[in-house]
Structure formats: C-alpha cells, structure tokens
Amino acid sequence: MYEGVIQNLIDELGRLPGVGPKGAQRIAFHLLAADQADVKRLADALIEVTERVRFCRTCGNVAEAEECRICLDPRRDPTVICVVEEPKDVAAVEKIREFRGRYHVLGGAISPIDGVGPDELRIKELMTRLTDGTVTELILATDPNLEGEATAAYLARLVKPMGLRVTRPASGLPVGGDLEYADEVTLGRAFEGRRLLDV
C-alpha cells in the first residue's frame, strides 16, 4: 500500500482491461519517473477523448462531430453498407483499403444467453437507413462466430422483403496457415466456398 494519490492512481489503472495490480503499479511508477510534459500530454488526451468523442448519429461509429469521417465523405459509395458489430471492426475493414462503401455499427451481436436481443442493438436505425432506396447491397460482416452468424441470419431474414443484395464475407482458411491444423468447421466452410481457378 502506498500514500493517497499514488494508491489512487494504481487503483484507477488497475481497473483498465488487461491490467492487473502488478501492472498497474509498474505503469504508475513509470509515470512518476517520466517527463512531466509527456504525462501531461497523456492526461490531456484522456480528457479530450472523453469530452470530444461520441457516436455517429448515422452509423454508430466513433466520431468527433455529429457524423463520423466516413459518413461525411462524399467519395464513399452510399449504395453499399457494411454492417459490423463494433467500431473496432470498422477500423479492421478500413485497413484492407478495398471497401469504398459506408458502415453501420450494431453495437454488439445477438446473444440471448447474455440478455442481448435485437432490440438492444442498432437494428432499427439500420432499417431506417434502408427505407429511402439508396442502398442496394448490404454486407453482413458480423464476427464469424455463433452470435455473429445468428445476427447475420436474423438481419438477412429481416431485409429480405426489401429485395437488396445481401452478402457475407467468405470464411475459410487463414492465409499463411497449415491445412492440417484447420478445424473441421472452418475447413468445411472453405470447401463450401471454393472457387474456380481460371488459368
């Protein structure tokens, strides 16, 4: 146990995900030994992020204004919407630099066992975006796990009467992996979605 303010800092750091009591103590003493300007910059960044960051009113992504950078960008294709679970997934898809459409962040996946049903997600907002007829394709990029698959199945059924093109990213073998270590489910999916090699 330390004196008041140091212990306060250790306690606060220990509440962060993935930081245990020892880790919190290490970070606290690192900050005490660090240059004061660096620590101030970190403190300012923490305060700024809580004050300025909010969720985009259109897509639910993190934003610094009413709408996020992607929704405000006129060069992005408004006819394609990629549906993801979390803002982190927007960043992951953006990294491929291939997708030029827009996003919709659900805020999670349907998981009845955790008490999360369709009403707890931003599905109503998605349906509102689809009503004006601009969108022609919906990419359901929820996680390739059970909850993500169930959420995609639910959404696909919901938008079916609208006659949109509904797609889901392929699942299969990871690039750079060995075939023998692939599990049966993933390997089965990879075979289902095999494609013609036109050489």
Add this chain to the structure above:
Amino acid sequence: MQLYRDDGIVLRTQKLGEADRIITVLGRSTGRVRAVAKGVRRTKSRFGARLEPFTHVDLMLHPGRSLDVITQAEVIRPYGQRLAGDYPRYTAGTAMLETAERFTPEEKEPALRQFLLLVGGLRALAEGVHDSRLVLDAFLLRSLAVAGYAPALTECARCGAGGSGPAAAGGKASRVVPPGQHGAGRNVSAFAIAAGGTVCASCRPPGAASPAAATVALMLALLRGDWDGADRSERRHRVECSGLVAAYLQWHLEHSIRSLRHVERV
C-alpha cells in the same frame, strides 16, 4: 496433475484477457466444467471453431488451480452450424443451453441424464423435424423431471385426486376416483405453478391458471415423448403451453432464464 479426457457440449463462452476464452462445458462424466482455452480468439488458433456454443466436443483437459485448461479439442458434432443460420432454432437452442447450465449448479458434479437430454434436444433441434419451440418445451419439461420437479399433469398436485379432466386424453376419458376419497370426482381443472402442476377444484389456490384441456394434454405428450400427438397440436395450445412451462421452470429454478425472453416462434 493428471490430464483427463471427456466429451461434452459447449454451453457458454466468455472472453478472457487478450485472446483467451473461458469455455463452460457440460461433460458426459465430469458434469459442468469451466475451462480456459488459450488463444482461441486468434484467427490462427488451433482450436478454431471447435469451442463454439452448441458444439459436441471431445476434450483433453489439464486441471488448473482455479480453472482447468483445455489442451486439445476435437469436434464430434457441430450443432451450432445448423442452428446459427435459423433464428428461431438458434434462440430455442440458447434457452436449452442456459437451462442446462442452471440445472447443474455444482461444478464437476456428474449430471449424465441432463447431458444426454441436452444432446438429444440439440440433435432434435438441428434435424428440424419438429417445431423448435416444441423441442424446447419438451427439453424444459424433461429437465424439470430429471431434477425432480416434474409437474403433476394427470392428477391433483396437492391431494392426488384426478385421472379425469383435461390431462386424460384431451379430457374425454373420466377415470372415476372411489367415493369418499378426498377430492373424489372432482376434475383437475387448473394449473398452479407453486403447487406443482394441475390441481382439482377444491385444492385450487387463488391465481391458478385455467389452461385448455388440450394444452395440458400437449404438456403431457411433450413430457412423455409422444411426438405424433405434440405435432398435431394447435398453435394457440402451443403458445399457452410455452407460457406455462416457462413460468413453472423459472419458479422452481428460483432463477430467470434470460434467453427465454428472446425465443422466437416460427
């Protein structure tokens, strides 16, 4: 410590740290076990999709201080694949997993009958021969029976009188109870959750439900595995049956089953 092997159904997964998961499994011989699967959330994980809920897996485990560690996993049947693509079946299946978890409160306490019931229930759900809500209600009623809470459906839960009334062959038959016996001649006409099932007119407590005769007959069919009778039932009786089963289950478990609220009817 000694490695051990068991097969089981994955009930639930929870994120742990950066890339690990805590997997709750209902094992055939070990009962409910919580174990850590390391690195399972990475795309290159050697466990891959093997440890998703609904999967029947063959596991090798290493006993740990607080949680065991999964060292190997092989798929026996991936029921989740079939269920995730069909929302009503997925929600019914999730309610089955949550109920199985609630009925096995003690870790590592063998629960073979509950395990076999769950495997049978998931198989029936994946095959899709019967209505998913009927499969769920049959599973819930039989889980209650395994745990010793089977509802009385052919006699009064309080005085034991009955045999006639709604439960007996849709209310047509009337087995006469000898005169002089308590409750004799009175039909079991109501369903009282706290009393433990159907009750006769003289034992009926205030607030007891008055289900249709066919609803009680449906509950009995589901409990006994009479699928011909259950499949022929009407939708309104199925809805009433689901409501009664859900209320009865949660009252006797003394716990709510969160998934039941989200179960969708076809």
